[in-house]
């Protein structure tokens with residue numbers, strides 16, 4: 001029997017030749033989706049995918065049923081479950097693809113299951129919570145041969161595409177140095193640096209055990225402490241400001257300079273951390289192998305967060321020129337480019353840069369699923385990008401020590417102890433199997 005994946009591919013090919021006939025005859029050639037995570041960014045992802053006229057949401061999952069009104073309105077007939085496994089099991093071959101927009105600690109557990117079932121996946125950034133998981137996600141995507149995309153919508157934005165075009169077109173010459181920074185602080189979002197002493201009663205509608213998932217047991221903390229939103233700065237669930245914004249802000253750096261190799265080493269400095277939350281301000285120095293767009297055989301990229309900013313010394317910016325709150329500064333041999341997050345890039349000394357049109361990131365993934373064409377930022381790209389980001393946070397645990405990295409062996413070669421942070425112990429019943 002023809003399964004839906006083969007059917008969709010056939011329909012996509014046919015629709016190029018005879019769109020009206022195919023659509024008229026076969027309404028079921030839409031991409032049938034489930035949305036996993038229905039509020040916050042989840043709703044934004046679902047809504048964006050639903051605006052593509054070749055999609056239909058056939059099911060939804062959210063651990064808190066009180067936060068599912070919007071998706072119920074979107075398709076009142078679609079089942080809504082708290083456990084994504086139940087949803088995928090029940091719907092079986094009716095599902096072609098999934099959006100995964102849960103907190104970061106659950107991306108790999110959910111994403112790997114989705115891909116093992118042969119479904120295409122759009123997964124929020126960072127791709128995973130730890131380095132080992134990012135490796136598994138990239139491997140499984142290849143093994144299952146599914147269409148993947150990292151939820152880095154700015155990758156397709158006019159401003160980022162324009163900056164990539166300008167740098168690759170030589171507007172600042174070969175690049176010598178990159179600084180990337182983000183205003184967000186660590187504990188700024190959770191307002192806690194240690195666990196609440198008297199946790200509040202959990203809302204009836206929330207399946208706390210499912211929210212915790214792979215993470216160690218702890219009581220529900222109260223609204224926003226962990227769930228929703230506040231999880232970002234807690235080590236068990238998120239990766240602080242670097243994890244939250246690194247994939248966004250370093251994305252144009254990776255894309256423009258065609259960085260496709262792992263960092264060779266990384267070293268962090270910060271304002272202090274405990275065993276629970278990430279630092280309020282962090283700086284990470286990375287050394288990457290050079291590429292065709294860099295001046296030297298190595299490239300230094302420095303990350304700053306929590307309001308820390310780079311010095312503009314050595315760049316082509318006039319003295320006193322301010323920097324945006326978040327963004328990147330590319331220093332080239334003949335000029336510098338400032339790319340705000342999110343804003344129009346500017347080249348120094350003043351030069352016109354050719355504007356490149358933006359694309360719809362969400363629809364691009366849907367089109368990719370329908371045509372079997374992998375977008376440029378699938379998990380083969382998002383995995384290594386996420387790995388680099390998360391390695392910076394391992395460096396934060398060993399403040400001031402330069403860690404050296406062997407990506408093939410997936411090993412920090414000069415500090416045995418640091419390797420423990422490449423992956424985590426999973427809670428009973430929530431193990432993640434390595435992808436063979």
Ligand SMILES: NC(=O)C1=CN([C@@H]2O[C@H](COP(=O)(O)OP(=O)(O)OC[C@H]3O[C@@H](n4cnc5c(N)ncnc54)[C@H](OP(=O)(O)O)[C@@H]3O)[C@@H](O)[C@H]2O)C=CC1
Nearest residue numbers: 037038039040041042062063064067101102124125228229
């Ligand atoms: N690309 C971008 O611009 C942005 C990306 N993000 C990313 O999106 C993801 C979600 O972030 P955010 O929306 O702020 O976080 P939330 O805490 O609001 O979680 C998003 C949704 O996922 C639901 N959820 C949580 N755990 C599960 C689970 N195990 N199964 C199903 N649903 C679950 C939440 O449930 P509940 O209803 O109980 O809260 C909520 O509806 C993160 O990875 C984040 O990094 C976030 C913002 C912007």
Ligand SMILES: O=C1CO[C@H](CO)[C@@H](O)[C@@H]1O
Nearest residue numbers: 125184189232244245248
């Ligand atoms: O772009 C974004 C906006 O802010 C959110 C909260 O810090 C981030 O998670 C997100 O990626």
